[in-house]
Amino acid sequence: MIDFSLWDIFRNLLLAARWTVVLSLVAFIGGGLVALALLLARLAKLRGAQTGVSVYTQLFQGTPLLMQLFLAYFGLALFGINVPAWLAAGLALTFYTSAFLAEIWRGCVNAIPKGQWEAADSLALSFAEKMQHVIGPQALRIAVPPTVGFLVQVIKGTALASVIGFIELTKAGTMITNATFRPFTIYACVALMYFLLCWPVSAWARRLERTLRRGSH
Amino acid sequence: MVQLDFGAVLVQWPLLLRGAAFTLGLTAVSALLGVGVGIACGWARANGPRWLRRLVGVYVELIRNTPFIVQLFFIFFGLPTLGVKLTPELASVIAMVVNLGAYAAEIVRAGIDGTPRGQIEAARSLALTEAQVFLRVVLPPSLARVWPALVSQIVIVMLGSAVCGQIAAQELSYYANLIQSRNFRAFESFIVATAIYLALSVLLRQALNWAGPKWIFGRVAQAGR
Numbered sequence: 001m002i003d004f005s006l007w008d009i010f011r012n013l014l015l016a017a018r019w020t021v022v023l024s025l026v027a028f029i030g031g032g033l034v035a036l037a038l039l040l041a042r043l044a045k046l047r048g049a050q051t052g053v054s055v056y057t058q059l060f061q062g063t064p065l066l067m068q069l070f071l072a073y074f075g076l077a078l079f080g081i082n083v084p085a086w087l088a089a090g091l092a093l094t095f096y097t098s099a100f101l102a103e104i105w106r107g108c109v110n111a112i113p114k115g116q117w118e119a120a121d122s123l124a125l126s127f128a129e130k131m132q133h134v135i136g137p138q139a140l141r142i143a144v145p146p147t148v149g150f151l152v153q154v155i156k157g158t159a160l161a162s163v164i165g166f167i168e169l170t171k172a173g174t175m176i177t178n179a180t181f182r183p184f185t186i187y188a189c190v191a192l193m194y195f196l197l198c199w200p201v202s203a204w205a206r207r208l209e210r211t212l213r214r215g216s217h
Numbered sequence: 218m219v220q221l222d223f224g225a226v227l228v229q230w231p232l233l234l235r236g237a238a239f240t241l242g243l244t245a246v247s248a249l250l251g252v253g254v255g256i257a258c259g260w261a262r263a264n265g266p267r268w269l270r271r272l273v274g275v276y277v278e279l280i281r282n283t284p285f286i287v288q289l290f291f292i293f294f295g296l297p298t299l300g301v302k303l304t305p306e307l308a309s310v311i312a313m314v315v316n317l318g319a320y321a322a323e324i325v326r327a328g329i330d331g332t333p334r335g336q337i338e339a340a341r342s343l344a345l346t347e348a349q350v351f352l353r354v355v356l357p358p359s360l361a362r363v364w365p366a367l368v369s370q371i372v373i374v375m376l377g378s379a380v381c382g383q384i385a386a387q388e389l390s391y392y393a394n395l396i397q398s399r400n401f402r403a404f405e406s407f408i409v410a411t412a413i414y415l416a417l418s419v420l421l422r423q424a425l426n427w428a429g430p431k432w433i434f435g436r437v438a439q440a441g442r
Contacts, residue, residue, distance in 0.1 A: 062372075062414070062415045062418040063376065064377065064379035064380075064414055066379040067411040070403070074397075074407060077403075077404075078404050156283070156285070159285075160284075160286060160380065162286070163286075163380075163383060173290070177294065183295045183298060184291075184296070184298040184299065186295075187287060187291040187295045188295065190287050191291060194283045194284055195282045199278065
């Protein structure tokens, strides 16, 4: 058995935490892009988009993220592709994130007074112009706090990627536990690191929300 | 060409049924206790002494900013080091209660914050005790106000319980795993389990939306509005 000092444990966990951060960013950015596409499809009133996107969000919000990860992992393997865990995790988390962001952003767009749409229409703005100059900027302003808040959920969600064997913070914790038999210390360290990642983001989201509320009154 | 064989999974329906029932049971117990913890913490944050408010604040922030799976592993693998040995089922319930409690605390507090001051003053002027004021005047309409959020959170916790299979608590995802280890139909097995989860989440939401006004805050809330 290798002797691990507390610093060794901490250092190894820190190294693994990089992958938690990378996976979170990939899922958040990828999910954001997909969500934007879904939202625009809805707003442009493409045929079937309304129902399609709403079924899509229902599916992802009504099933466990863990199952989504398993399905991505084993589903891709069905096609004879040897799926690396990072790919399955990245894909599943991207779609998961997109479903939630699409829903959050739709709420933000809905919050914009109808008069704004009508005014834009009466100026004969095209769909793209409406989005860019009228709806987009206003929706963006109210969308920022809940979007930042959701980033916390994404970071926590990446912990489940450990289950399909992606070596991030949680998986590293399990592996070090198996080598050192000190689960209490190690999982406490793991939890602490997640906290240090998530808490500033939560606090930031809260501050943004307060600023927004003060601004609108 | 991919050949899917759902028959091989569906043939194991007794296991799936048992898993689904266990998931629901786990959720029911955790929801009851978790909302109880949430109400206690919500009260503490609204009315408690300063040290208690701070303590509850730390609890809420700690739980809300760490993943459920880590909380579960800490309770199941970590606590035995301190001499607390738990079965997978008990560890799951504790983790779910602790998790739901933190979220419910925030939700309930938001409801309590929305109570008009006049109602509390009116209740006090009728010489109700502080406990009566809270339990009969403040709490029911507060719960009614935040019930949709609370229901969503309970559904989220139910979906999150899929992770409990990782510590061998015998809920739905555990059985899905068991089935796929027997027949190597991993994708089909998880598709079926996912569909069951989807059905459970729809049913649970419906049931809670119905039960809330009927059993939990009921007529009092209607009068309070």
